[in-house]
Amino acid sequence: MNLDFLYGVLNLSFWGYVLAGFVMVQITMMAVTLYLHRDAAHRAVDLHPVLRHFFRLWIWATSGQITREWVAVHRKHHAFSDVEGDPHSPVLLGLRKILLEGAEVYQASARDPAIAAKYGRGTPDDWVERNVYARYRNLGLISLILADLVLFGVPGIIIIAVQMAAMPVMAAGVINGLGHALGYRNFECDNAARNLMPWGLLTGGEELHNNHHAFPSSARFSMRSYEFDIGWMWLTLFSAVGLAKVRKVAPRARVEAPRPVVDLDTVRTVITARMDVLRNYARTVTMPVLKAEAARSAGALSLRVRKLLVRHPKLLDDAARARLQQVLAQSAALRTVHDFQQRLAVLWSGTIGDNERLTGYLRDWVREAEASGIERLQEFARALKGYRLATPAMVAGV
Numbered sequence: 001m002n003l004d005f006l007y008g009v010l011n012l013s014f015w016g017y018v019l020a021g022f023v024m025v026q027i028t029m030m031a032v033t034l035y036l037h038r039d040a041a042h043r044a045v046d047l048h049p050v051l052r053h054f055f056r057l058w059i060w061a062t063s064g065q066i067t068r069e070w071v072a073v074h075r076k077h078h079a080f081s082d083v084e085g086d087p088h089s090p091v092l093l094g095l096r097k098i099l100l101e102g103a104e105v106y107q108a109s110a111r112d113p114a115i116a117a118k119y120g121r122g123t124p125d126d127w128v129e130r131n132v133y134a135r136y137r138n139l140g141l142i143s144l145i146l147a148d149l150v151l152f153g154v155p156g157i158i159i160i161a162v163q164m165a166a167m168p169v170m171a172a173g174v175i176n177g178l179g180h181a182l183g184y185r186n187f188e189c190d191n192a193a194r195n196l197m198p199w200g201l202l203t204g205g206e207e208l209h210n211n212h213h214a215f216p217s218s219a220r221f222s223m224r225s226y227e228f229d230i231g232w233m234w235l236t237l238f239s240a241v242g243l244a245k246v247r248k249v250a251p252r253a254r255v256e257a258p259r260p261v262v263d264l265d266t267v268r269t270v271i272t273a274r275m276d277v278l279r280n281y282a283r284t285v286t287m288p289v290l291k292a293e294a295a296r297s298a299g300a301l302s303l304r305v306r307k308l309l310v311r312h313p314k315l316l317d318d319a320a321r322a323r324l325q326q327v328l329a330q331s332a333a334l335r336t337v338h339d340f341q342q343r344l345a346v347l348w349s350g351t352i353g354d355n356e357r358l359t360g361y362l363r364d365w366v367r368e369a370e371a372s373g374i375e376r377l378q379e380f381a382r383a384l385k386g387y388r389l390a391t392p393a394m395v396a397g398v
Contacts, residue, residue, distance in 0.1 A: 006153050006154045007152070007153040007154065007155065008149070008150060008151050008152040008153030008154075008155070008156060009150055009151055009153075010151050010152060011153075012152070012155075017152060017155045017158075017159065020152065020159060021158070021159045021162045021163070024062075024159065024162070024163050025162060025163065025166045025202065026202075027058060028058065028059075028062055028163065028166045028167060029166065029170065029202065029203060029204035029206075030055070030204055030231065030234055031055035031058045031059050031062075032059070032167065032171055032204060032206070033203075033204035033205055033206055033231040034047065034055065034204070034231055034234060034235065034238075034244075035047060035051075035052060035055035035056065035059070035067075036055075036059065036067065036070045036071065036074075037074065037206070038219050038231070038235075039052065040067050040070075040071045040122075040123055040124075041070070041071045041074045041075060042216055042217050042248075043122075043217070043247065043248075044217050044218055044219035044246070044247055044248045044249075045219045045235060045244055045245065045246050045247055045248075046244065046245045046247060047238070047243065047244050048238075048242065048243040048244060050243070051238065051243045051244065056124065056129075056133070057140075060133045060137075060140040061140035061141065061143060061144045062140070062141075062144060062163050062164060062166070062167070063141075063164070063167050063168075064137040064138060064140060064141050065110075065167070066129065066133045066134050066137075067123045067124050067129070068116055068120040068123040068124070068125070068129075068134075069110040069111070069116055069120065070110070071119070071120050071123050072109075072110070072115050072116045072118070072119035072120035072123075073087050073088070073106060073109045073110050073115065073119070075119040075120075076109070076115055076118075076119045077089075077176075078213075078216055079119070081190070081191035081192075081193070081213065082180060082191040082192050082193075083191075083314075087105070087106070087108075087109035087115075088102065088105050088106055088109070088172070088176045089180060089192075090176070090177050090180050090181050090192075091180060091181075091192050093105065095177055095178075095181045098172075098173065098176055098177035099173045099174075099177045099178070100173070102168065102172030102173040102176055102177055103167075103168035103172045103173075105172070106172045106176070141164070144160070144163065145160055148160045148163075170202060170203055170206075171206070174196070174203065175196075175203060175206045175207070175209060178196055179193060179194060179196055179206070179207070179209035180192045180193055180194065180209070181194070182194060182196065183195045183196045183197065183207075183209070183210070184210070185210045186210055186211055186214070186223055186224065186279065187210060187211070187213075187214035187223075187275040187278070187279060188275075188278055188279075188282070188310050188311055188312050189210065189213050189214045189275065189312065190312045190314045190315070191213055191314075191315075192315060193209045193210045193212070193213035193214075194209060194210050195207065195208050195209060195210045195211060195227075196208075196209065198224070198226050198227040198228065199227065199228035199230075200228075200230070201230060204230060204231045205221045205222070205229035205230050205231035205232060206221070206231075208221040208222060208223070208227060208229060211223045211227070211250075214250075214275040215250035215251075215275065217248045218248055218249050218250035219232070219235060219246045219247065219248055219249055220232045220235075220246075220249050220250065223250065250275075251272045251273045251276075251389050252273060252276055252389070252390045253269055253270075253273035253276045253277060253280075253387050253388065253389060253390060254387075254388055254389075254390035255383050255386050255387060255388075256386040256387075256388050257386055258382050258383065258385040258386040259385050259386060260385075261363065261385070262359060262362045262363045262366055262384075262385055263359065264355055264358075264359050265388070266359075266362065266384070266385060266387060267347070267355070267358045267359050267362050269387045269388055269389050270344075270347060270348075270362065270384065270387060271347060271348045271358075272389060273387070273389060274345075274347075274348050277344070277384075277387070278310075278341075278344075278345070280380070281341055281344065281380060282309075282310040282341075284376060284379070284380055285337050285340075285341075285376045285377050285380050286306070286309050286310055286337055286338070286341065287306065288376045289333050289334060289337050289374065289376055289377075290303060290305070290306060290309065290334060291303065292333075293330075293331045293333055293334055297330065297331075300330065301327070301330055301331065305323070305324075305327045308320060308323060308324040308327060309324070309327070309334065309338055309341075310341075313342075333374055336372055336374060336377070337374060337376070337377055340365070340368075340369055340372070340377060343365060344365060346361070347361060347362060347365075362384075365381075366381045366382075366384055366385060369381035370382065
């Protein structure tokens with residue numbers, strides 16, 4: 001008896017079915033990271049209308065999700081990252097809940113009309129969105145199931161399960177959960193976002209979560225030479241054939257010959273590239289001073305307090321703050337460099353005022369740092385006068 005019909009119209013080999021499932025998951029993650037995330041939510045890239053609508057269709061068919069809801073929840077997440085109001089923070093709700101119930105937590109906010117109205121502006125609102133995608137959410141899923149069964153037969157049941165689990169597991173669970181709990185941090189932003197790994201094939205570049213929170217409007221998530229953002233790879237290819245146009249990438253600072261005095265261009269560079277500035281400060285000032293003070297203390301001061309010295313104050317609990325004060329009380333040099341770090345951060349807090357006051361504030365900071373008597377801090381202050389943007393925030397292409 002011929003049972004070929006059980007294996008669908010394509011009648012693939014075992015590895016053929018595996019490859020088909022893998023490709024479909026890749027398309028799902030590309031739809032999430034390129035269309036929903038980098039295009040619709042952050043406007044970091046403009047996808048070609050054909051590519052944009054293909055991804056809209058794919059997201060609807062594989063998850064029943066519509067653009068407005070996804071974008072609204074994500075924008076609110078950035079507005080309240082890891083503080084009260086964040087729709088899916090493991091810091092607030094617990095890692096276990098986000099990992100196991102991430103999709104349910106997400107849906108609770110996605111279906112809130114107030115969130116959609118406030119944070120979903122600028123998303124598609126055409127006839128197809130209103131009369132097909134939003135009105136018949138399950139039609140896409142039903143169509144996908146039927147298509148998979150026809151094409152792949154009985155093995156299509158597994159492919160269907162893999163496709164439908166891709167967004168809830170990888171995005172709602174892994175990225176929203178583990179991405180705020182485990183991994184490494186390139187930048188000390190004001191939330192718990194972490195890079196899960198320097199490269200990934202199944203998460204579309206979203207595993208570089210700390211990089212993204214440091215520069216939310218950047219189309220490129222990789223920031224270090226050893227990091228690989230597969231989403232950026234696809235954007236590069238799409239741009240080469242006219243299917244995408246990159247609008248924004250993360251600004252980076254370079255150090256040129258110091259100017260005689262701090263000017264407004266210096267201020268703008270420091271504010272725009274503040275994540276780079278803070279990272280450089282930790283690497284060239286805080287860590288060398290800590291190592292010197294630890295060696296001088298004969299074991300009384302440990303290098304393990306580094307995180308206390310560089311972490312954003314919002315991320316320190318009461319016990320960590322108390323421990324930090326103990327550390328600073330042990331070393332006048334550490335207390336000085338930590339104080340200057342906090343004062344530098346005031347520059348981009350929005351509390352100083354107009355450009356003239358900002359320029360005066362940074363001039364005073366540099367002058368006082370140069371007079372601090374701490375060699376590493378003095379060198380950083382002199383170098384700061386030569387900071388200029390190496391990568392503009394706005395670019396015409398890849």
